[in-house]
Amino acid sequence: MYKIAVTILFLLCFFACKENDFKKNPEAENNGIKGIDINTKMVFIQGGSYLPFYGDAKKQVSVASFLLDERPATNEEFLAFVTVNPQWRKSNVKRVFADTTYLRDWPSDLQFSKDQSGDAPVSFVSWFAANAFAESTGKRLPTLDEWEYVAMADEKDYNARGKKSYSDYIISLYLKKNKQLEPVKKSQPNAWGIYNMFDRVWEWTDDFNSVLTTGDSREGSYDDKNLFCAGAATSATDVLNYAAFMRFGLRSSLKANYTVANLGFRCAKDTNIITK
Amino acid sequence: MKRIFLVLMLASLFLSCVEHKNKNAALPSDSIFNLTSSWQNQSGDTLQLKQLRGKTLVVVMIYTSCKTACPMLVANMKNIEKKISPAKLGKTSLILVSIDPETDTPERLKAFALANNMNAPHWIFLRSDEKSTQEFANVLSMKYKKISPIDFSHSNIISVFSPDGQLVSQEEGTNIETDKVAETVNKTVAEN
Numbered sequence: 212m213y214k215i216a217v218t219i220l221f222l223l224c225f226f227a228c229k230e231n232d233f234k235k236n237p238e239a240e241n242n243g244i245k246g247i248d249i250n251t252k253m254v255f256i257q258g259g260s261y262l263p264f265y266g267d268a269k270k271q272v273s274v275a276s277f278l279l280d281e282r283p284a285t286n287e288e289f290l291a292f293v294t295v296n297p298q299w300r301k302s303n304v305k306r307v308f309a310d311t312t313y314l315r316d317w318p319s320d321l322q323f324s325k326d327q328s329g330d331a332p333v334s335f336v337s338w339f340a341a342n343a344f345a346e347s348t349g350k351r352l353p354t355l356d357e358w359e360y361v362a363m364a365d366e367k368d369y370n371a372r373g374k375k376s377y378s379d380y381i382i383s384l385y386l387k388k389n390k391q392l393e394p395v396k397k398s399q400p401n402a403w404g405i406y407n408m409f410d411r412v413w414e415w416t417d418d419f420n421s422v423l424t425t426g427d428s429r430e431g432s433y434d435d436k437n438l439f440c441a442g443a444a445t446s447a448t449d450v451l452n453y454a455a456f457m458r459f460g461l462r463s464s465l466k467a468n469y470t471v472a473n474l475g476f477r478c479a480k481d482t483n484i485i486t487k
Numbered sequence: 488m489k490r491i492f493l494v495l496m497l498a499s500l501f502l503s504c505v506e507h508k509n510k511n512a513a514l515p516s517d518s519i520f521n522l523t524s525s526w527q528n529q530s531g532d533t534l535q536l537k538q539l540r541g542k543t544l545v546v547v548m549i550y551t552s553c554k555t556a557c558p559m560l561v562a563n564m565k566n567i568e569k570k571i572s573p574a575k576l577g578k579t580s581l582i583l584v585s586i587d588p589e590t591d592t593p594e595r596l597k598a599f600a601l602a603n604n605m606n607a608p609h610w611i612f613l614r615s616d617e618k619s620t621q622e623f624a625n626v627l628s629m630k631y632k633k634i635s636p637i638d639f640s641h642s643n644i645i646s647v648f649s650p651d652g653q654l655v656s657q658e659e660g661t662n663i664e665t666d667k668v669a670e671t672v673n674k675t676v677a678e679n
Binding site for chain 2: 305306307308338339342417418420421463466467468
């Protein structure tokens with residue numbers, strides 16, 4: 212009797228421990244991002260300096276030269292990404308990385324909505340998902356400064372912020388409904404040769420969370436400065452640029468696992484080229 | 488007698504395995520332990536967040552060279568420590584995560600811990616690389632920006648996580664009610 216008891220206990224113990232070791236494996240496999248081969252054309256962006264919409268007034272921020280995807284990432288490309296990276300499929304994604312509306316309109320894990328073109332920008336993706344996609348293509352998300360630097364251009368000039376038409380035109384694009392369902396590259400590129408900065412989706416940036424503003428504040432002075440360490444170092448510089456204000460408002464309301472109908476992303480990359 | 492002792496030994500071994508197994512049970516989908524980044528503590532040990540599983544966590548992000556709000560946040564954390572009942576403190580980790588990993592080396596974090604009398608085992612200081620730090624800040628919905636080589640502006644948030652890494656509460660601002668946070672911790676420990 213005693214021997215049987217000891218044997219049973221020993222076996223139980225063995226299996227209890229054994230199961231642990233076994234369970235570790237699937238987790239480990241899920242960690243790495245597998246690469247995908249996507250050849251979105253990248254445009255060389257000559258570095259320079261610009262005045263951010265939010266920041267220390269009159270303090271120019273320099274932006275180093277970099278490469279930027281000419282258009283946002285598309286449904287087709289995101290499908291290729293989740294195909295080889297199962298942990299980013301709709302049914303597998305962890306809530307900490309993407310909320311419940313992640314890829315909302317995809318009827319299944321490996322299928323995007325019939326109502327959307329494969330060439331339309333992917334949306335309902337979180338910052339974490341955008342980041343993982345970028346990593347799988349050997350790229351990264353553009354920084355907020357990089358994105359805004361390119362966003363100063365209209366079809367003719369690299370910096371169109373001085374023109375009255377510039378902000379009005381962007382606002383008119385922002386007001387269009389369901390524009391994210393249409394294919395990319397149907398409109399004119401800006402002076403850099405970059406498409407769809409304003410007319411398809413809002414875009415995640417790498418450091419979207421770096422703007423220290425809260426609530427409904429149109430000027431920095433209304434912020435609750437107590438919420439931030441050194442928060443006084445930030446405030447609006449260009450109150451006429453309402454389009455930029457809208458972008459900053461959106462960014463400050465986002466959390467990294469949020470997914471939104473008209474929020475997508477495009478990728479960027481460092482470059483060694485100094486001048487073109 | 489000896490036999491009973493042996494059986495008890497085996498039984499306890501078995502139970503320790505069962506406990507271990509619980510720790511390896513599937514993580515909740517919204518758990519911060521799903522992050523796979525690797526971190527260093529103040530002793531220079533490398534670890535993953537999931538190794539912190541099993542205790543209630545109180546988490547704040549700071550940097551040691553900060554002269555403004557961070558000392559206040561550190562004081563808040565020490566206040567919370569005092570208000571957690573001693574029996575529950577053993578089931579709690581108070582975690583300070585550096586937003587300035589370049590400056591805040593393990594040695595520096597260790598020195599900071601010593602200088603601030605935060606040597607007890609429930610104090611954990613963590614640093615990682617910039618990418619993982621940013622990812623972690625995003626999980627906490629914390630905003631931060633490097634505004635000069637030595638200064639960061641950042642939001643002041645103290646978060647409480649369950650032993651499974653699920654967010655229980657967040658307090659924001661410089662006037663954090665430490666009573667409230669400690670109460671949440673006591674409650675979370677009791678429930679788990």
